[in-house]
Amino acid sequence: MVAHALAEAVTYPAVGASLDVERISHAFDIDGSVLPVLDDVNFSVKPGEFFALLGPSGCGKSTLLRLVAGLEAPRSGVLREDGDPVTGPFPSRVVVFQDPTLFPWRTVWNNVALGLEAQGILKSQRQRVDAALDLVGLSQFRNAYPHQLSGGMAQRVALARALVNDPKILILDEPLGKLDSLTRITMQAEIVALWQRKGFTTLLVTHDVEEALFLANRVIVFGDRPARIKADIAVDRPYPRHRGDPRLAELRRSILGLLGLDATW
Amino acid sequence: MSTYSASKTVALAQSAEEGAALSGRPLSLAFSFPPGGTGVFASLAWVGFGISCLWWPDIGDWTRTHQLAAAAFVMSGAIFLATVAGSRLGRFNAGLQRRAPWLLVSALFLTLWEVATAKFGWLPLPFFPPPQSIIEVYTDDLPKLLDSIIASVKLQLGGYVIGATVGFLTGVSIGWSRSVGYWVHPVLRFIGPLPATAWLPIAFFTFPSSWSASTFLIALATGFPVTVLTWSGVASVSNAYYDVARTLGAKPSFLVLKVAIPAALPHVFVGLFMGLGSSFAVLVVAEMIGVKAGLGWYLQWAQGWAAYANMYAALIVMSLLCSGAITLLFRTRDRLLIWQKGVVKW
Ligand SMILES: Nc1ncnc2c1ncn2[C@@H]1O[C@H](COP(=O)(O)OP(=O)(O)O)[C@@H](O)[C@H]1O
Ligand SMILES: [Mg+2]
Numbered sequence: 001m002v003a004h005a006l007a008e009a010v011t012y013p014a015v016g017a018s019l020d021v022e023r024i025s026h027a028f029d030i031d032g033s034v035l036p037v038l039d040d041v042n043f044s045v046k047p048g049e050f051f052a053l054l055g056p057s058g059c060g061k062s063t064l065l066r067l068v069a070g071l072e073a074p075r076s077g078v079l080r081e082d083g084d085p086v087t088g089p090f091p092s093r094v095v096v097f098q099d100p101t102l103f104p105w106r107t108v109w110n111n112v113a114l115g116l117e118a119q120g121i122l123k124s125q126r127q128r129v130d131a132a133l134d135l136v137g138l139s140q141f142r143n144a145y146p147h148q149l150s151g152g153m154a155q156r157v158a159l160a161r162a163l164v165n166d167p168k169i170l171i172l173d174e175p176l177g178k179l180d181s182l183t184r185i186t187m188q189a190e191i192v193a194l195w196q197r198k199g200f201t202t203l204l205v206t207h208d209v210e211e212a213l214f215l216a217n218r219v220i221v222f223g224d225r226p227a228r229i230k231a232d233i234a235v236d237r238p239y240p241r242h243r244g245d246p247r248l249a250e251l252r253r254s255i256l257g258l259l260g261l262d263a264t265w
Numbered sequence: 266m267s268t269y270s271a272s273k274t275v276a277l278a279q280s281a282e283e284g285a286a287l288s289g290r291p292l293s294l295a296f297s298f299p300p301g302g303t304g305v306f307a308s309l310a311w312v313g314f315g316i317s318c319l320w321w322p323d324i325g326d327w328t329r330t331h332q333l334a335a336a337a338f339v340m341s342g343a344i345f346l347a348t349v350a351g352s353r354l355g356r357f358n359a360g361l362q363r364r365a366p367w368l369l370v371s372a373l374f375l376t377l378w379e380v381a382t383a384k385f386g387w388l389p390l391p392f393f394p395p396p397q398s399i400i401e402v403y404t405d406d407l408p409k410l411l412d413s414i415i416a417s418v419k420l421q422l423g424g425y426v427i428g429a430t431v432g433f434l435t436g437v438s439i440g441w442s443r444s445v446g447y448w449v450h451p452v453l454r455f456i457g458p459l460p461a462t463a464w465l466p467i468a469f470f471t472f473p474s475s476w477s478a479s480t481f482l483i484a485l486a487t488g489f490p491v492t493v494l495t496w497s498g499v500a501s502v503s504n505a506y507y508d509v510a511r512t513l514g515a516k517p518s519f520l521v522l523k524v525a526i527p528a529a530l531p532h533v534f535v536g537l538f539m540g541l542g543s544s545f546a547v548l549v550v551a552e553m554i555g556v557k558a559g560l561g562w563y564l565q566w567a568q569g570w571a572a573y574a575n576m577y578a579a580l581i582v583m584s585l586l587c588s589g590a591i592t593l594l595f596r597t598r599d600r601l602l603i604w605q606k607g608v609v610k611w
Binding site for chain 1: 509
C-alpha cells in the first residue's frame with residue numbers, strides 16, 4: 001500500500017548523506033561520578049546506506065543517536081555529515097523516537113507540518129505535508145488528534161513528520177519497539193519501501209536482531225556499556241527480503257553468539 | 266417496468282413512513298408521559314405559585330404582587346405549551362425535559378417563600394423580604410443597579426485582564442529562563458501568598474485613585490495563581506517535545522511559542538480559574554471599602570439603609586455575574602483545549 005502511494009507521491013532527488021563517526025566518546029555525570037557510555041566509537045556510513053546499530057539495552061545506542069542528531073555534543077571525537085562537522089540539530093538529520101511524541105494539541109496534519117512551520121516555509125509548501133501523509137497512508141486522519149490514534153498510526157505520523165523534511169539522514173531509535181508484532185512486520189516493510197524510494201541514509205537502532213537483518217545493509221553490534229563495536233556485519237541480501245532466508249538465519253545465529261545468547265537459539 | 270418499480274418503491278416507502286408515524290404517535294405518548302408529565306406538573310406548580318400570590322392579602326405594602334402573579338401564570342403557560350408541543354421543538358424540548366424537575370421545584374420553593382414572608386410572616390420581615398419586593402428592586406431601582414453592575418464589570422475585567430496577562434508572561438519567563446527565575450522566584454514566594462486584601466489600606470492611599478488601587482489589587486489576586494501555574498506548566502513540559510522540535514529546525518522563539526506555551530495551557534487555565542475566584546473576593550471587598558461604585562458598594566449602601574430586598578437583589582445579580590464569568594472561562598478553555606480528553610464539564 002505504501003509502495004503504491006509512493007508511486008504517485010511527489011518524488012524528490014535521492015539525497016542520502018554520508019556519516020562519519022570519528023573516535024566518539026561520551027559520558028554522563030551522575031551524582032558526581034562519571035558514567036562512561038560510549039568508548040572510542042568509529043564507523044562510517046555511506047550515502048544511502050541502511051545502517052543498523054544493535055546492542056543490549058542501556059549500552060548507549062540512544063546516546064549515540066542524540067549525538068548524531070546534534071541534540072548533544074560528544075565529550076570527544078567528531079561527527080561529520082557529508083564531511084561537515086555536526087554542531088547542532090538540523091532538519092537534514094531527523095529522528096523518529098521510540099515514543100511517537102506527537103504534540104497532543106496539534107492535529108495529525110499540523111504535527112506533520114511541524115518541521116516546515118519551524119523552518120518558516122510552511123505557507124509555500126503545504127502540499128509537502130499532504131504528500132507525506134499520503135506516503136504513510138493516513139490522509140483520512142489529517143484532522144484527528146493524537147489521542148484518537150492507535151500506536152501504529154501515531155508512529156506512522158511521526159514517520160511522516162520526519163519525512164516531510166526530506167532528511168538526508170533518517171535516524172530511527174527503536175521506532176517499532178512498542179508496537180504489536182503484526183504492526184511491526186507491516187511497518188518494517190513500509191520503512192524499507194520508503195528508504196528504497198527516497199534514497200536517504202538510514203541509521204536504525206534496534207535491539208531486535210531479526211529486524212536489523214531484515215532491514216539493513218550493514219549491522220554494527222555493540223557490547224555492554226560503555227558501548228564499543230563488537231562486530232561490523234554486511235548483510236548482502238537483495239530487497240525485498242524474506243524472513244525465512246537461510247543466510248539471514250545464519251547471520252542471526254552468529255550475532256546472538258556475539259551477544260552471548262546463542263545457547264537459547 | 267422501471268418506472269413502475271420506481272413508483273412502487275416510493276409508494277412503499279411512503280406507506281412505511283406513514284405506518285411508522287401512525288404507530289409512533291401512540292407509542293411516543295405512552296412512553297414520553299413520565300418526562301412530559303413532569304412538565305405538566307411544573308406548569309401546575311407555577312399556576313399554584315401565581316395563585317398563592319393572589320389568594321391571601323399581603324401583610325406589607327408591596328406594589329408588584331400582581332405583576333409577579335401574572336409572570337407566574339405566563340411561565341406556567343409557556344411550560345405547558347412547550348410540553349404539549351413536545352418533540353416538535355427539537356433540542357429545546359430535550360432541554361426543557363431535562364430541566365422540568367428543576368422548574369417544578371423552583372415553583373414550589375417560590376410558593377413557600379411567598380407564603381412564609383408576604384402572606385403569613387413566618388420569617389421576620391425586614392430581614393426576609395418576599396419575592397415581589399425583590400422584583401420591585403429590579404424594576405424601580407434599575408438605573409442604580411445597572412450603574413453598579415457596569416462599574417463592577419469594568420473594574421473586575423480591567424484588573425483580571427491585567428493580572429492574567431502579567432501573570433502569564435511572568436510565569437512563562439520564570440519557567441523558561443533560569444536568570445529570570447533567580448530574581449523573580451524569591452519575590453513571588455515572599456509576596457504571592459499574602460492575601461491581596463491585606464494590601465487594601467496601603468493601596469488606597471498610595472494609589473492616585475481608589476479605582477486604580479482596586480485594579481491593582483484585583484490584578485495581584487489574579488496574577489499570583491496564574492504566574493505559579495503557568496510557571497509549573499512550562500517547567501513540566503517534557504524534554505522529548507523540545508528534542509523533537511529542535512531536530513525539526515525549531516528556533517528558541519518557536520520552542521517557547523509553539524511548544525512550551527501550548528503544552529502548559531492546561532495548567533494556565535487552572536491558574537486562571539483560581540485567579541478568578543480570588544479576584545471576585547477582592548473586588549467585593551474593595552468596592553465595599555474604597556470604591557464608591559459597583560455591586561459591593563451597592564450591598565454596603567443597602568445595608569446602611571436596612572434595604573434588605575436591595576441586598577438580596579444585588580446578591581442574585583452578583584452570583585449570576587460570577588457564574589457567568591466562570592462559564593465563559595470554561596467555554597474558552599473547552600475551545601482551546603479541545604485536544605484534551607476527559608475534561609471537567611461546568
Ligand atoms: N541524560 C542522561 N543523564 C545521565 N545518564 C544518562 C542520560 N542519558 C542516558 N544515560 C545513561 O546512559 C546509558 C545509556 O543510555 P541509552 O543511550 O539510552 O541506552 P540504549 O539506548 O542503548 O538503551 C544508560 O545507563 C543511561 O542510564
Ligand atoms: Mg534507547
